[in-house]
Amino acid sequence: MAGGSLVLLATRGSAHVAIDSTRISTQGAFEFGEERMLAPGFYQLALNDSDRVDVILNGKERMVVMAFSGSPLQGHVTVLQSAENQRLWRYKVASRETQSVQETVAREKSLLDPLDHRRILYLDSVERGAVQSKERLLQQLVSEDPNSYFAKVVKTGAAIDRSIPLGPVVMASIFDFSDASLLRSSIYDKAVMAFLQSVNVVSEEQMSNAADTLLRLASRNADCEAYMIGHLVDLFSAYGPQSTVQHLVDNYLAGESPRIPMSAELRDKVDRLLQVSIGATGPDVSLKDTLGTFTPLSKLLTGHTYGALFFYSSTCDHCHAQMPGLNRIYAEFHAKGLEVLGVALDDDRTDFRPNIAQRGLKFPCFSEFSGWGSQAAKAYEVKATPTLILLDGQLRIVAKPYDAQALEEELRRRLP
Secondary structure, X not given: OOOOEEEEEEXXXXXXXXXXXXEOOOOOOOOOOXXXXXXXXXXXXXXXXXXXXXXXXXXXXXXXXXXXXXXXHHHOEEEEEOHHHHHHHHHHHHHHHHXXXXXXXXXXXXXXXXXXXXXXXXXXXXXXXXXXXXXXHHHHHHHHOOOOHHHHHHHHHHHHHHHHHHXXXXXXXXXXXXOHHHHOOOHHHHHHHHHHHOOOOOOHHHHHHHHHHHHHHHOOOHHHHHHHHHHHHHHHHHHOOHHHHHHHHHHHHOOOOOOOOOOHHHHHHHHHHXXXXXXXXXXXXXEEOOOOOEEEHHHHOOOOOEEEEEEEOOOOHHHHHHHHHHHHHHHHHHHHOEXXXXXXXXXOOOOHHHHHHHHOXXXXXXXXXXXXXXXXXXXXXXXXXXXXXXXXXXXXXXXXXXXXXXXXXXHHHHOX
8 A cells, every 4th residue: 555545535425525635655654734624524535546445524533543454445444543433433343244144144044945944043033133233332332422423323314214104294304404414424315315215106296396395405505405406316317207307407407597506517417317317228338357358238238138237346345235136136037038247346356356256246247447437337327336227138228226126126027
């Protein structure tokens, strides 16, 4: 890592914007410029762009001291000074351990006789115990400082989960969409999605009305409002209905005096997203295999009824969580006409092959080893990992499942 460039990024929902950078000395030390007060929220440290680690800056702690013993950063971090980040990383470690238990249980269950009820019940109890242990730790961490930023995000997330069945009015009462500190965390996007999921949809017009409500709730803060309009455009371009995208453009962004000024960046985003929205024909990009050979997507899907693109990173825990499900999907649906293509947004080869071997990936994987510079990711407007895109044999985009479970449900309808 010595001599490398380290970038500090600010979080805005699911997006991360570079705000500072520094060089790592030959002794491995680094610090960011002059002392300044940054707004409370989640930030990221990025090494070589794709190797990223979360950090909380809360305004109350004048200094955060972290040490890294290797790469990937998130697997080699020690927080030396910062109660906020010590709590954060204690929970992250516990989450990783719980995930490992769940993956082990899932693997063993897949090999068991379905009638071996005693062993299945035992494995269920092991998994349940791991999850309960993680939740107890989380409550302990929150109780250590109930007024911390970490506690605020955790408690808000729990309130969101409880409120989804109660409808959008209750959701709006428990989450402040104009709170810029919440915008600086992934909980903001979760709240937007939860609000939309809580709407009892009968017509497409209801989704447009829901988008109007979210923009009104965010309008008390300019940063929140600006982020909200862009995020809603992203969401409805990805999942539909397209009429709501048009509603947002027509009612907020278009004309000589738009209600929300549309930056050149947002205008370009709207144009590009519509090109890869559901129903559009996806770009016929070429994917680079493990031998360095580029093959057009159309050729890779020849003879297949559907193709699932899985954009991931070899060091991404959320991506790892989807891999057992994708393996099962590949095993069940490949013979029915499905191809699964993994596209790793890795910066180099270090973790690419080891991840495939460690996770036992059965489907073919590709990578340009250019991180977020991946031409395939750019062509399909991929903004986060993991991302799933389902194509038909003619490259038409037919669905953008949220996760492996949603992909499986989609395939059961299409490939019974």
